[in-house]
Amino acid sequence: MTVLAEPGQQSDVPPAQGNTPRRRLTLDPVLMMLAAMALAIALTWIIPSGQHKRVSEAENAPVVAGTYHSLPKPIGLDSLLPHAPTPGVARPVSPVAMATAIPQGLIKTAPLIVMVLLLGGMFGILRASGALDAGIRRLLGVSGGRPIILVPVLMIALSAGSTFLGMVTEYLLLIPVILALGRNIGRNDMFGFALITLAAKIGYLASVTNPFALLIAQPIAGVPVFSGLAFRLTVWAVFLAIAMVAVLRTGRGASEPAELHHEPLAGRHLIVLLIAAATLVTLVTGSIGYGWKDVEFSATFIVSAALMAIVSRVPPARAVHLFVEGMHMMVLAALLVGLGRSVELILRDGQILDTIIEAVSQQIHGLSPLAVAPILMGCEMLLTMLIPSTSAKAALSIPILVPIAATCGVSAQTTVLAFLLGNGLVNIFAPTSGMLLAYLATAGIPYTQWFRFILPLFALFTLLSVIALMIAVATGY
Numbered sequence: 001m002t003v004l005a006e007p008g009q010q011s012d013v014p015p016a017q018g019n020t021p022r023r024r025l026t027l028d029p030v031l032m033m034l035a036a037m038a039l040a041i042a043l044t045w046i047i048p049s050g051q052h053k054r055v056s057e058a059e060n061a062p063v064v065a066g067t068y069h070s071l072p073k074p075i076g077l078d079s080l081l082p083h084a085p086t087p088g089v090a091r092p093v094s095p096v097a098m099a100t101a102i103p104q105g106l107i108k109t110a111p112l113i114v115m116v117l118l119l120g121g122m123f124g125i126l127r128a129s130g131a132l133d134a135g136i137r138r139l140l141g142v143s144g145g146r147p148i149i150l151v152p153v154l155m156i157a158l159s160a161g162s163t164f165l166g167m168v169t170e171y172l173l174l175i176p177v178i179l180a181l182g183r184n185i186g187r188n189d190m191f192g193f194a195l196i197t198l199a200a201k202i203g204y205l206a207s208v209t210n211p212f213a214l215l216i217a218q219p220i221a222g223v224p225v226f227s228g229l230a231f232r233l234t235v236w237a238v239f240l241a242i243a244m245v246a247v248l249r250t251g252r253g254a255s256e257p258a259e260l261h262h263e264p265l266a267g268r269h270l271i272v273l274l275i276a277a278a279t280l281v282t283l284v285t286g287s288i289g290y291g292w293k294d295v296e297f298s299a300t301f302i303v304s305a306a307l308m309a310i311v312s313r314v315p316p317a318r319a320v321h322l323f324v325e326g327m328h329m330m331v332l333a334a335l336l337v338g339l340g341r342s343v344e345l346i347l348r349d350g351q352i353l354d355t356i357i358e359a360v361s362q363q364i365h366g367l368s369p370l371a372v373a374p375i376l377m378g379c380e381m382l383l384t385m386l387i388p389s390t391s392a393k394a395a396l397s398i399p400i401l402v403p404i405a406a407t408c409g410v411s412a413q414t415t416v417l418a419f420l421l422g423n424g425l426v427n428i429f430a431p432t433s434g435m436l437l438a439y440l441a442t443a444g445i446p447y448t449q450w451f452r453f454i455l456p457l458f459a460l461f462t463l464l465s466v467i468a469l470m471i472a473v474a475t476g477y
Contacts, residue, residue: 124326205424
């Protein structure tokens with residue numbers, strides 16, 4: 001029988017055998033990001049540089065279609081050393097950027113990194129309070145520990161938050177909770193990780209009303225914000241149903257289910273869980289209603305942690321220790337977020353992103369719209385491998401692709417759909433996605449194990465996305 005750990009202690013039950021990957025198949029996520037940085041530097045030496053005009057000086061300002069021009073890029077031994085930017089002239093990125101881009105990426109993402117660390121601190125208090133284990137026991141008791149009930153309810157709720165409100169980062173808080181829940185119904189850690197990750201990523205892929213994607217992409221494309229949601233809602237429902245089946249088939253027989261208990265929650269446990277729920281609601285309300293960013297989120301985690309400690313009657317010195325201990329658990333996740341930005345900075349410095357998008361746009365002239373729409377999605381998939389940021393991709397690609405796609409008979413709405421699908425598909429598995437690697441680091445799941453699990457689903461989702469785009473073109477979406 002699986003035993004829940006006492007507050008502040010680790011469970012003495014060994015991990016399920018299915019959770020332990022072979023050492024030779026394990027890839028360190030930090031080394032993977034460093035390899036991506038090295039590849040990005042090499043590409044700046046191979047791909048010609050060029051740029052479009054922007055509508056403003058902002059970093060992610062939309063480009064102006066038809067303004068691409070190549071830039072001279074002298075390559076020589078002096079290019080091996082870093083140089084100050086020269087207007088109108090490009091340079092390949094120096095190998096020295098393998099070192100300099102790391103602190104630059106960390107600085108650029110400092111607010112997000114701080115938020116991730118403080119989230120870990122709050123979770124350290126939550127875990128030690130005992131409320132988490134008590135809540136899991138209660139949930140298991142109410143559902144009878146039946147995955148057929150737990151999986152649909154949890155995945156619909158999580159994915160709805162992602163597809164309607166754009167929640168992804170917030171779910172880092174829930175990963176240890178869902179993993180613990182899975183262990184207590186006899187499933188391995190991949191079950192819990194796939195449940196929360198697929199729910200979040202599929203929600204973002206469909207982006208039914210996701211403001212973080214649509215408030216940027218649709219205005220640039222010239223279509224009303226949130227228009228066309230019925231088609232995206234159908235895509236979300238189909239993909240999510242497939243993901244539920246995949247999760248239900250994952251990790252069976254990994255361990256013996258825990259003995260179910262039906263006792264009610266203790267008062268202090270209930271209050272702590274209500275504080276955690278209120279924290280999640282506050283994040284969503286603050287983000288959507290008041291434009292909160294990472295700094296406000298971080299402050300919310302600090303306040304919530306303090307309230308949890310008070311309710312749990314944790315002495316101040318002990319609470320501080322638990323908070324710092326929780327932050328330690330998130331250091332790797334925070335580092336990966338910064339490294340993901342470092343890759344993007346290298347590509348921007350080499351000024352090759354505009355060249356890539358311009359080359360793709362030139363290839364789709366004169367093609368059938370049924371072929372153009374999937375090609376647009378493929379273009380966005382390639383860009384997502386290079387730039388995980390949704391807003392940066394929208395600003396770079398949509399102003400160029402929309403008018404070109406229109407000449408081929410593909411509507412602006414379908415172009416936005418291709419953008420969303422390409423972005424969402426790659427972020428399910430991309431090794432350059434700092435947030436995905438942060439999820440994996442939080443869960444302790446090796447990337448290679450996730451890649452093996454997700455590859456068949458990725459292939460199926462890609463095929464279905466191509467079909468969805470063809471239907472969109474055929475129906476005049």
